[in-house]
Amino acid sequence: MSRLTRGLMGLTLSTLPALAFSADNVELPNTLAMTAYGTGSAGYSQMVSIGNLLQNEYGTSVRILPGENDVSRMTPLKTGRVPLCACGIASYYGSEGVLMFADENWGPQPIRVITTSIASFGLGVAVAGDIGVESPEDLRGKRVSWIRGDDALNLGTEAFLAFGGLTWDDVEKVEFPGYGRAFEGIVSDQTDTGFTMSVAPPPQQLAASPRGIVWPKLDPADKEGWARLQKVAPYFQPHTVTSAAGDYGKDKPWVGASYPYPILVANASTDDALAKSLIRVFIEDYDKYKDAAPGNAGYSLDNQNMQWVIPFHDAVVEYYKEIGHWTDEMQAHQDRLVERQRILKETWDSYTASNPPSDEDAFGKGWMAARAKALEAAGMNPVFR
Structure with a gap:
């Protein structure tokens, strides 16, 4: 049994008295695993409070794997060992394939937003x-x-x-x-x-x-x-x-x-029912968890930036459309972000297939140059160089 598996099995969240009037049409697994910041962080505390809600309202046991750095938090998401990460701004760096992710073992990741929190701090x-x-x-x-x-x-x-x-x-x-x-x-x-x-x-x-x-x-x-x-x-x-x-x-x-923290993200391929159920819970059960941990108020619908830098999961978009909280302008922005991810992935695949330098620094520089060229050719700002 791997250390990760033992860690996930060993950490079970406590529960609170059951609440009434749960969100409708929620389909969640019996057990849901995710990564988050360390146990003393605001992000971890918030996910514990959400886990309590899911346990009491929907019978879903949430297990959290605390990660000490960005790589340790995002590796289980990359490998499919967990479907969710309550990440920081490194989720954006991962989606762009830059900084610590401009590495031959990483590259641009197909990251999609479930929800984010903007609290009272800056x-x-x-x-x-x-x-x-x-x-x-x-x-x-x-x-x-x-x-x-x-x-x-x-x-x-x-x-x-x-x-x-x-x-x-x-x-x-x-x-x-x-x-x-x-x-x-x-x-x-x-x-x-x-x-x-x-x-x-x-x-x-x-x-x-x-x-x-x-x-x-x-x-x-x-x-x-x-x-x-x-x-x-x-x-x-x-x-x-x-x-x-x-x-x-x-x-x-x-x-x-x-900027948001935490940023609850999944991969683009994450199950639609899971993604849609989670956003439904975050929006429709808001009053039940908003005071359960510092910063939880940041998950309210009013605090969501609908035109940010990482695309939403497709099922989340579908939910926002259903509740009438989606516009043509938001869809155009979403489409541009998805297209940006497509260009980055194609460029990465082409670059890594071209026999790039084995030296770490030279590999990163070559990738960043190829990345910038591809984005600029599409009329997009590379941001990172």
Whole structure:
């Protein structure tokens, strides 16, 4: 028996008293397995609460395999050992075949969204509160952290700079070996910024330090700024953040940015009945689980971004059509994303069949070049190069 199988068999969620009035037309298996972030994460807690609901309402036992990193969370989905992953933004990187997925063992994955959560927190560049920064353009000439080996954090910082019309050439890049070390560097006045989640411990520590903290405003009315930001990192979206380190809250929100977390994804080939049943439960049983774990309110229908960067599962689209929550514009966007996945898969198959370099770095560079060329030929933004 594999370690994965033992882990899945060994983790059974607790149950709560049964609730009435379940969603109709739900067809779920007796046992449902998924991967998620570690046991102390918000994503894991949320999936536990959903598991309690499925157990009590539908008799489905949910087993969660916690993964310590993106690869460990997504490998079981890739191999078909689990049908679902409560992932982070790495699900987007996987669908694009970039960063850690620009590897001969990965490539672009046929990932489809079931649902996502947008909660009260945000994601962005935290800035020391003693240097007079109010918006991204004020970062010109300031010390900006760059984390070795962390493409996602650096890309997020680059996107925020782009909002202000800046690049890395317009700031003083300060390199750090890790995320936590960068925030230590802000407190000790070695740098001025760090990319993070607005409620994470490091920005809380910065807020309590003598330097204080500020979250630069990203005006949603600044269409040109947002266009520049999303050209670098299209998964960001405007968000009024009511949970953030520092002097921020419901009465004084940070007008900033976020992207979904967790992102509940499946493969395109995942059973239609499972996908449709899950989205039905998330939407129609919302009142039963919305207060069961921090962040669950983010799964409401109103919080779903219907034109994001990963296509929905076909059965999810079918459900939204049935309830009248689907437009021609959404369908056109969905079609473009599905076509993008098709182009990426065909390009990957062609590239890997062309006797590419065996060296890891050379393989990745060759793939990224082929990928960009194919997307540009189709009139699509490669985003990653």
